[in-house]
Amino acid sequence: MVTVPVIDMENKGVGEFELPSEIGDVVASPRLVHEALLTQLTNRRRGTASTKTRAFVQGSKKKPFQQKGTGRARQGHSRSPLLWKGAVAFGPLPREFNARLPRKARKKALCSVISDKIREGRFLVVDALRFESGKTKQVASWLKRLDVSTALIVHDPADSLSWVAARNIPTIKLVSPNAVTLFDVMRHDFLIASRERVEQLISFIQGKGATRG
16 A cells, blocks of 8 residues: 545645555556557547548649640649649548557556656645635635646536636646546646545546546
């Protein structure tokens, strides 16, 4: 087990929280984390880039001028990729980007970056994470007390006030426990969650839900 200190909203210690070693004490190779990150980013690609080949460009198939005697380069028709308003040769077409990594490998990569946050003191467990109003300045002053610049906050999806209060801060992102990804954890300096959300995050990672990405 790995012990993490628990703080209140005033950044004062109020206890400790124990995480399983399989989540809080994992050392993975940078190659595995890199591969898992590339897999996730690849699956995010939409693959909607599209260009027109000569079969889809509007224009005549008639030869624009005679083959010889003009001193110009020979041309077949006006839809050639060599001409203005012509087709695109070897351009991108709509496609699907699908990459897969074994579930255990994705789980180990996610746990390793969470373990790094714990070892660096950048995994903060709050006793009760709740904001009384939906004002951004309340969240900003709280983060200032914690000396936090960028953070991924695991919150309750039903707590709309927290989302409203934090949505205007570009360096903060709020996600539900079952939506935590490797990319988001690596992108933000701190990972913050309440006791209850940490327990839900542990259940998500240990269960089959940790197949995201």
